[in-house]
Amino acid sequence: MDYLIRFIQTHKTFRKPETNALSELAGLEIEWVYYSEYSPFAIIRFPHEPDPEAAAKALIIRSILSYGIYELWGTGIDYPSLHQDVRHRTEPLWEKYRHSSFRFEIDCYQGSHTSAEQRDIIETFAYTGFEGPIRMKNPDNQFVVFEEYDFGASNPKRLYKGRLVAESGRKAIAKYNLKKRSYIATTSMDAELSLVTANLALASAGKLAYDPFMGTGSFPLACAHFGAAVFGSDLDGRSIRGKKGRSVKGNFEQYGTSPLYLGGFISDLTNTPLRADRCLDAILCDPPYGVREGLKVLGSTKPSLQEIVLLENGEPAHLSDTYIPPKRPYSFVRMLNDILDFSANILVDNGRLCMWMPVAGVTFDDEETEDGVLPSEEYAVPQHPALELLSECTQRFSKWSRRLLTYRRRKDEDVDHESLLAYDADRLALETESVSGTAGELNAFRRKFRQYFQGFRDPSLPRQFEKLPHTY
Incomplete structure (x- = not known):
């Protein structure tokens, strides 16, 4: 028996990767009979499942x-061919x-019918001989x-008839709607894409x-919704602590998932307190884009700030409660x-990294950009010898986009160690080259993004009042 999936017709590049991830999570093998990003309908089958409906x-x-x-x-x-196929497939x-008891519906994508027309269509299936009561509820x-x-x-152009087997988990979007959440920030990821990211990360009970x-915990909240134990960190501790009774912890209390929240701490990836033990099942992140403020990490290029500073009482300054590193x-x-x-060193075998990556000033519909120039190396999908790229999903805006990249941690025996040695050498060289410079010099995305949005700037205002999109 084949099965029809009724997709939403947004986030089209995310739909198939999410479905594949869910099949892996459920331990199922699916065969794609028909799929198109231009259609909300897909046909699949379960070739080796004894109970395909389950x-x-x-x-x-x-x-x-x-x-x-x-x-x-x-x-x-058309309807004659549809009726013929219904008889062929399902008469037994x-x-x-x-x-x-039963109910009939008509679902028109980019079309419509009057109530009378819908009734006429439903009555053409009278040959199935259903005698049970009609119940709308x-x-x-x-x-x-x-x-x-x-x-x-x-x-x-195409017709389908199906019997509903199960509804999706899409109702969770309303539950986690940012408008209903007690604590958010301007960069909080919306509920729909947070939940999709958690699905791609295979978040589930028993996983970390x-x-x-x-930030304010959108990804950990989504993972906890699916039963995973979660924790997080941020360079800005204020975003975790919150204020006036609103905090990341409060968000988990709001949704009743506090037992799954292990806490948050202040850190960046270059100075993480986490041990490099292979213990994490999933890493989800939407790294800062560094548009309004340049990207920064803990540390300093000034020699005087690289030494331990002692206070008058002899206590190291960095141990003080008021210390600002x-x-x-x-x-x-x-950063990428x-x-x-970091993910290669801490994910378990087959653990997943889901990372959002912004792209400004280029499109990916064709091999070339509007200027006839191939996307530069700075927009190439980052690779690591120990990580296998599983999917690349794109959310498009006007002149920029962001991609959700999903990786799987390879088993050690599957890693090419020569490629790993070469990668480590290249990474060390990059660290040496990027120890100094301004935010603009070190962030090509920031330069391109700000150049594009110069059109929104009022030239009569000082530069600090430049009208850049507030969410990024």
Whole structure:
């Protein structure tokens, strides 16, 4: 039996990777019979599952980018061909559902019907011989006829009929809506993409997930929703502590997942207190883009600030409660490499890294940009010999985009050690080259992003009042 997935028609590059991740999490093997980013409908099958309906439920139950999964009863380019396929596929099943309560719906993508037209369409399926009561609420079986139209077309280009097997977990988006959350910031990731990222990271009960740029905790909250134990860190401790009774901890209390929150601490990846033990199942992060303020890490380029400073009472200054550690500019490319290297050293075998990466001033629809120039090396997907890139999902805006890159930690025996030695040498060279410079010199994305948004700047205002997007 084939199954129809009814996807949402947004975040199109995320849908198939999320479904593949959920199949791996459920221990299922799926075969993609039909899939297109231009269609909200996909057809899959479970070639080796003795109970495909149970497999379909296990696959879709926590999906965010779909509405549900349906047992496919037929498909066609028009209603005569649809009816013919329904008879061919399902006639032996009709007796099974003859006396059950049922409900029929019409789902039109980019099309519509009046109530009378919908009723006429439903009555064309009377040959199935269902005699059970019609219940609009909580029926035993729900049947849906799907119509897919090209934009502006008067006739559908494809038709499907399906029996609902299970709805998705998309209702969680409303629960974690940022408008309902007690503590957020301007850069908090929206609920939908946070939950999708948690699915790609395979967050689930018994697993340990970490966010090194936690902010107000969107990713840890999403992972905890799926049962994972979580913790995080941030260079700015104020974002974790919050104020006036609102904090990251308070967010977990709001959603009833406090037992899964292990806490947060102040740190950056170049000075992490975490031991390099292979203990994490997932790392999720949306690193700072460094647009409004340049990227920084703990440390200083000034020799006087690299030494231990003693207070008048002889106590080291860095042990004081009021101590504010110095920070130095940080290379954007080096940050990405540090995230990958950190992940390679701390993820368990097959553990996942889900990292968001911004791209400004270039498009990826074609091999060349609007200026006819290939995307430069600074926009290449970062690689690590110990990490396998599983998927690359893109959220597009106008002149910039951001990509969600998902990696899997290879087993040590599968790592090419010569490539690893070469990678370590290149990384050491990058560290040497990026120890000095301004924020603009060390962050090509910041330069391109600010150049693009110069069009929003009021030239009569001082530069500090430049109108850059507040969320990044």
